[in-house]
Amino acid sequence: MNNIISESEMKFIGYYRLDIRGTKFVWNNRLFIKIYKNAEKFVRSLFESGLIDELTDKNLFVKTWISDLHFENCDLVLEQDYYPQSLGLEYWSNSMIVDAALTFAKAAEICIQYGFSIVDTHKNNILYVNNKFLICDIGAFDVEMNYGEYTPVIRNIKSNFLYPLLAGKKDLLGDETSYKVTCLDEEHRMRCAYPNVPYKIVKMILKYNGVCRETCKRNESEILSNNNFVKNVIVKLISIYTTKVYLNNKEHAKEKTIHELEKLSKDLNQYDLDNIDSTWSNYHKKMDINMPSERFMKIMNKIKNFNVTDSIELGGNSGFFSRLLLKNGAVKKAVVTDYDRGAIDKAYKETKKRNDNIITYRVDFNNISNETSQKLKSDILICLAMTHHLILAQGVDIDCMMETMRALTRKYIVVEFMPLGLWGGGELPEIPEWYTLDWFIQHFNKKFDMIEYFETEPNRIAIFGKVKE
Structure with missing residues (x-):
């Protein structure tokens, strides 16, 4: 086997020229560090001392080892576990x-x-x-x-x-x-x-x-x-x-x-993080994972039929629905995102306490870059009780919204339409004439093939689709 590779085969990442120890690059979807000649002795001492092993064993440092790859004028190459989906x-x-x-x-x-x-x-x-x-x-x-x-x-x-x-x-x-x-x-x-x-x-x-x-x-x-x-x-x-x-x-x-x-x-x-009060921080507070609502059960049972591995939830609040999917075997891993800092902080702490296979991120839907969407992309996108806020409260263009959602899913989507708009009980708010289910589905069909839709509760219509080929 030829263990010498050329620079033309490497994909350099990050501030690779600024690192005083070496250059990071990806090759064959594996992450390597080409150690500079003047740093070889020091880097070897980190391994020989046992420091790297202890930090790795205590889950403080990414698993790193000495590779058998070589370059001209370089005798030491390290390889690390590669996590390209991680966000900063x-x-x-x-x-x-x-x-x-x-x-x-x-x-x-x-x-x-x-x-x-x-x-x-x-x-x-x-x-x-x-x-x-x-x-x-x-x-x-x-x-x-x-x-x-x-x-x-x-x-x-x-x-x-x-x-x-x-x-x-x-x-x-x-x-x-x-x-x-x-x-x-x-x-x-x-x-x-x-x-x-x-x-x-x-x-x-x-x-x-x-x-x-x-x-x-x-x-x-x-x-x-x-x-x-x-x-x-x-x-x-x-x-x-x-x-x-x-x-x-x-x-x-x-x-x-x-x-x-x-x-x-x-x-x-001891830093006091429990008092982060925000608009949606208590939205899931009274929900019981052992007694989910009929609405959540209907949506979850449909998702189970899709045979997907991972999911991403937009506006996922404290992660209740994604946790329900994991518990019932609808997905094996999940990403929960929300822009509300109090809600997503609770999602992280709850996930950490339960050791769920959930990753949490604070994400602004209106500022998701192409790079970020590629890292977050999953088999199914879940967006419940959120589109009315984007369209009616924030004025987001529906085609732009659908395009962003399309970039976040490999296969399927479930999104809720709220026919009564921003209604939360009591007197009905004024609803624009153009804001109808037919109008929503018309734009939905530009990016997805409709599978089915049904009402889950008053002012909640779940729409399921598949990414257009």
Whole structure:
């Protein structure tokens, strides 16, 4: 067998040229890391010390091993378990961000015992896989750090994961004011992630810390004086970020660092995430998995006839229906998505507690890229009690809606039409003349072949279809 491959056969991924240890690439749907010549000795020491084995055994690092592949001027190639469907931090709920931070903190403690350190806790260095978080970058590790100067791992964990949580604790992470920072990737030393943090908070954090030189558009003192909580958060963030630990004795420094990591883990574990109140966070609260509604049973029994393996649910809230499908053998694995941060956080925590084969993501239906849809695509798409909100409340074009749904399914779809529109009981709302079942099915048929439809309860018509060949 020829184990030497050319670069023309490789598909390079991510910020592969920025990694100080090696270049990541995919070949034959397998993930490899071509280690640079000047990093070979160090990378081998990570394996020979037993560190990689322990981190892998404790579900903190992606399974990684030395491959038999070779390149010119390269004697060391690693192979990793490959998870191309994993989505990054911008799709995680608050509890998921906490668990990612805890993964880095636990791994950092173990590294110290082996004489190594973690220096890069960037969001791209960790994966969400099967309801756990795994560090995936060999470049995240370094030699034993100079403890006499500072402890970068603690600072980095806080800046990459704790800051967004602090800023969002008092509902500062508003859906309408969210702002995803992209400029930080240009600052390779920092590359901190602040997903969904309001614009004014992000700009103040970046400005105060000298990462972004752009002048704030609003007067900072005016913003701070108008909101005492914002002021306290900013002061806290600056204090956390700029703190350095100056220690003279190396062993004492190690103990101090471990103590700080333990304290950080304790703080993260005690972070109050139960009070995330949102529009739909309690929608499934009174539902009992052992006593599902007749509506859910009708839809589930129909799905069982399709003989599908996996499903994706849009507007899945806390994941009740997907959990029902799994329990009754209608699917083997499921993806639950919702844009409501309180609902999807509950879905993640419930899935983690039950150890269900469910993956949860916070996804905005109106901003699903082609890359994201390919990662989420499943045998069947489920969209219950959601289309009326998209069409009537948000003004989404129905053809655009159907096109997005088509991109998320390989085979089948079940979607509900609400003939009474946004009615939730009581007086009927005004309904546009064009908003009818026939109109909906006409557009549905552009992307799917109708199988059947039936009413499941008042204002709920389940429509089943198959992807057009």
